[in-house]
Amino acid sequence: MFAKILIANRGEIACRVIRTASKLGIRTVAVYSEADADAQHVRQADEAYCIGGPRPQESYLRGDAIIEVAKRCGAQAIHPGYGFLSENADFADAVAAAGLVFIGPSGASMRKMGSKAGAKELMHAAGVPVVPGYTGEDQSAEVLQREADAIGYPLMIKAAHGGGGKGMRIVRSSQEFAANLESCQREARNAFGRDRVLLERYVEKPRHIEIQVFADARGHALHLNERECSAQRRYQKVLEESPSPFLTPELRQAMGNAAVMAARAIDYVNAGTVEFIVGQDGGFYFMEINTRLQVEHPVTELVTGLDLVEWQLRVAAGEALPLAQQDIRQDGHAIEVRLYAEDPEAGFLPGSGRLERLRLPVADAHVRIDPGVVEGDTVTIFYDPMIAKLIVHDGDRPRALARLRDALAQCDIAGPKANIEFLERLARHPAVVGGTIDTGYLDRHLDEFVPSADASAVAVDTDLLLAAATAQLLAQEQDSLDRARASGDPSSPWAIADGWRLGHGGHRSLAFLHRGQRIELRTHGSNSAYRIEGIAGHDAISISGARLEGDSLGLRIDGRARRFAVLELGRHVVVHDGMQRLGLEPVPMYRHEQAAAGSGADRVTAPMPGRVVVVRAAPGDKVEAGQEVMVIEAMKMELSLKAPRAGTVAEVRAAGGDFVEADAVLVALEK
Incomplete structure (x- = not known):
């Protein structure tokens, strides 16, 4: 070793x-x-x-x-x-x-397997089904256009040297091909240093199932069964599980045999992943081979009981594989999701900044956390914005899903926006619970997982709102008592935050922001008993028996007992009822006047820190509403910035290669 x-x-x-x-x-x-x-x-x-x-x-x-x-x-x-x-x-x-x-594998093996084009040809020669496509050396735009038209649409453009969903585009007509090709090649060049692409027919509503393979330098090769990664958004995997709810034992064996055959054919050594597209009829087609360990390898580790990194180290040191194929077990069900600094409600825009709060479940026999950061660390603009991987394991799929939902309910992130609520909806969606999701489902039905962008259309759960308000009231009272104890006259009635007024019970007003929408409540009472007014569609609602112990809030709402988890209580209030969460930002009762309407209609700003990739406008150019004027790159992804209205460009304040800060004005239109 x-x-x-x-x-x-x-x-x-x-x-x-x-x-x-x-x-x-x-x-x-x-x-x-x-x-x-x-x-x-x-x-x-x-x-x-x-x-x-x-x-x-x-x-x-x-x-x-x-x-x-x-x-x-x-x-x-x-x-x-x-x-x-x-x-x-x-x-x-x-x-x-x-x-x-x-x-890892040798450079020679990588050249055969790491190139999607070469790997596809290899698999075809080995008798593994492949999707019709073009993998040729001639990468001229004319040849690629001609081949695409011959293959037919829809088709997929894929970076030949890459992975992780980068450098991939679906094209549905000949007219869309050239623009998608240019974008795909540029993204591949920036991410992998090479811009070669391959083309292949796009299989509608497929499953994405991959087989983990391992081989040593002594001629032994085996597979560690499959992982299903069909829950994807724009080719980025968002939920991975093992075993697949779709595979039959016969299909699992056939796919495993095909994966091992590919490894043996090229004297492969160490860990690799053979990825397949699986049609609704059960037909499977080779997609690509990743000559490395995958992000989702923990689900394989949990169902097999193996440490794949340890296997990598031992095989690289010349040792034989520790087990034979017949010794590989498949115990229970494991599921992985990835916590990202991103804003699903803003098109999954990657986030950056300091992690002011990072609350994750406690790891145990059923929950595993693979973090890359801790509270107080900064998520930078230069790399993938993943915060941690959350992996759960239990005896069967329903119980594993229940573990996942419970673990997500314990997560809370403050600082950059995060995708926790999106993952919670995903874990409860019928397409996931029923095991019927395909690789395109999220993109076709994203509105089922992400709230409407129209804040006025987002309904706030009444009980969650009452819990958040009660937690805030209890926190105010406790803070007042703490300050009173620290003062020179701890018994002074003026230090008590109960809203009392001479001759009658007083009231306190609370104001919150929820997705930009202001919520104002009027409250009466103190010491665990309140009457709360201002909730749309309700008269005054009675709260009694309110008690906050640690992060657990118990109370009675009009006599009905409820319990909530209080995940955060400070600059933000985050409460969870075991099914869904509500996050609110406490704000002062006084209102700020809104900026004049249309004040942003004359400029294009950077939605986040990043690097300018392409500038497509110059002073004096006439532009149409929605026309692309600049492309910036951040968090390994390109963002297209478009003109807010038709007009004439007055200024361009950044050039290709410049680094820009969030909210910086990049293009200004004439008034």
Whole structure:
């Protein structure tokens, strides 16, 4: 076994490798960018070295700098994690040439499997069904257009050297092809350094099922069964599970055999994932092979009881696979979701900023947390905005889903927006509960998972609103008592926050913001008994027996007993009833006048910090409403910025390559 390894990655996968290596007595070396100087993988490793600037091209994609650090510190092997250089054959070769061990397949295997085009041809030759398409070397726009027209529509454009849903477009007509091709190639070039694409027929309403394979250098190869990843949004997986609720034992065996056959055919070594599109009729088609460990590998670990990172390390050190195919067990059901700093209600716009609060469930036999950050860390604009992976396991699928819903109910994130509510709706949706979801369902029915953008159309649950108001009242009273005890006259009636007035019971008013909508309530009473007015459609509602113990709020609403979890009580109030949550921002009772209508109609601003990729307008240009004027890149994704109205461009305040801050004015139109 190795004495010291270097992890050429960041985030939760780097932390994951550090934990496993440390368990085996292996010293770990981290590399980091200037933006990650205080990151968790840097803090957890035995040693850490800065290798460049914040952009991946300046640091984590610099293979030469990574190898130099490994040689300088005496590391014997490099673990690439997933993403960045993990599927880069040239990097794997360079690691071997430097006398180090690459913890993954050889560069030769990567060239056959890492290229989607080459892998597709390989699978076709091995007798595995493939979707009709084009994988040729000629990448001219004319040839690609001609091949696309020959394949027919709808079709998929895919980056040949990539993964993670990046560099993929669905095209439904010949007229849409050229623009989608340009966008796909640009995204692939920025994410993977190569812009080659392949084309293939798009299978409508497919399932996405992948097989985890493993092979050692002694000629042994096996599979660890499947993971289903059909719950996707724009090709990004949002829920992964094992086993698949769709597969029969016969189909599982056929797909597993096909995956192992591919691994054997190219002398594959270490962990890999063979991904299939599965039609509604059960027909399966090879999609791609990822020559690395996948983000969703924990679900396989929980149902098999294996540590796949440990397997990677042992195989890379020359050991044989620990088990044979017949020894692989499949125990219970596991589900994974990913907590992201993103705003589903704003088109899943990635977020950034300091994690002011990060509340996650306590890990136990049924709940696993793979975090990449802790409370107080900053989510930067330069990398994927994943905060943590939440994985649950139980004896069967219904119980695992119940575990997932309970674990999500315990999560709370303050700072950047997060996708927790979206995941909670997902975990309760009939298409997920019934196991019928296909890869396009979320994109076709996103309104079933994300509230309307119209704040006035969003109904606020009455009981949750009453719980939030009661928690706020109790907090105000407790704060008043605390201040009174600390004062010179703790018995003074003037220090009591009960709203009392001479001759009659007083009232307190509360104001909250909910998705930009103002809510005002008038309350009477104190000491756990209140009368609350101002809720639409209700007269005064009686609250009695209110008690807040830790994060548990008990109360009676018009005599009806309820219990709620109070996840946050401060700058925000977040309450949960076990089924859904409500987040409110307490605000002063006085109102601010709104800005003049249409004040933003003369400018285009940056929705978040990012880097300008393309500028499509110049001063003096005439533009139409909705016309693209600039493209910025942030969190590994491109954002198209469009003119708010028809008009003439007065100023362009950023150029290609510039870094811009959130809300910065980038393009101004003439008044």
